[in-house]
Amino acid sequence: MSPFNPISTILDQNKLEGSNYVDWRRILDIVLTAEEYKFVLHEECPLKPNEQSSDEDKLAYQKWRKADEMARCYIMASMSNVLQHQHQAMLSAFEFLENLKQMFGDQGQSAKQIAMRTLMNTKMVEGTPVRDHVLKMIGLLNELEVLGAEIDNDSQVEMILQSLPDSFQQFCLNYNMNKMSLSLAQLLNELQAAETLVKKASSMALNVEKGSTSKPQGGQKKKKAHKAKAITP
Known part of the structure; x- marks a missing residue:
């Protein structure tokens, strides 16, 4: 060479x-x-x-x-x-x-079984980057292809969707209801966009929760202050 x-x-x-x-x-x-x-x-x-x-x-x-x-x-x-x-x-x-x-082929068969088992057991941990997870899944799918496994694109996408945490449940629902068909590269881009929306929604919910919990505390302080004035001779 x-x-x-x-x-x-x-x-x-x-x-x-x-x-x-x-x-x-x-x-x-x-x-x-x-x-x-x-x-x-x-x-x-x-x-x-x-x-x-x-x-x-x-x-x-x-x-x-x-x-x-x-x-x-x-x-x-x-x-x-x-x-x-x-x-x-x-x-x-x-x-x-x-x-x-x-x-x-015997070597490949054994390696194929291990790769398939790893693929099916790989789940994304909530809060970790979706990009890293999807690239890992794509790597396992590529390895299976090299070893002779035949998995069509729709099945590959479904395997990746099944491995996502609950925060991507709405994305998976929309994907299936709209009968979308994406390549793995396109799926990665869409999931990264969805991840951004999930983070924004989570941040907004956290801010709302903080705001709602802080109001009663302020009200209690005012009541205590008002009560203190009433007792003062």
Whole structure:
């Protein structure tokens, strides 16, 4: 890998040997995402263009082929020599990873169960920043995706909403009643806005409560003062 690419050095330092499959797969996912090659793992190769194909179709095909070639290079370069030799005949990055999943899938299955358990047990503590909590949840969801779990966007959003404290109950109610559909990034922004409103409402309620409790005390002082005057000869 090129020494001028700081992202690729992550894989250089974490070559796949076999026992480190889960960590390697997670790091590979980060690298392919950063380099914008990850889409070849989820999208099929467009049909090979012919003379009648549009320029757009030709560009789409070339883009996919180039990205797949680069993804395969990253995968191959981050393997041990033994694994490289075993996978030389693989024709696509997807085929590479599917074969590796079959070889080391037991590790991934165990890690997937742990990640899912952690995700379901993670709850936001009242008063802590919603941003930190949502980013943690997104990280766990990404880890599950890397490990092969298939969770659609609506289910991911629902998992995050279920993990929120009571102060976000109105937000969750509005979300479901209005049948909203947000990406995880959009959900994070909306929750941060809701958090600001919750804090303002809480602050106003606290001020009202302080005001209501201070009035009787003032009234009592006045009554005592008035009573004292009445006793004075």
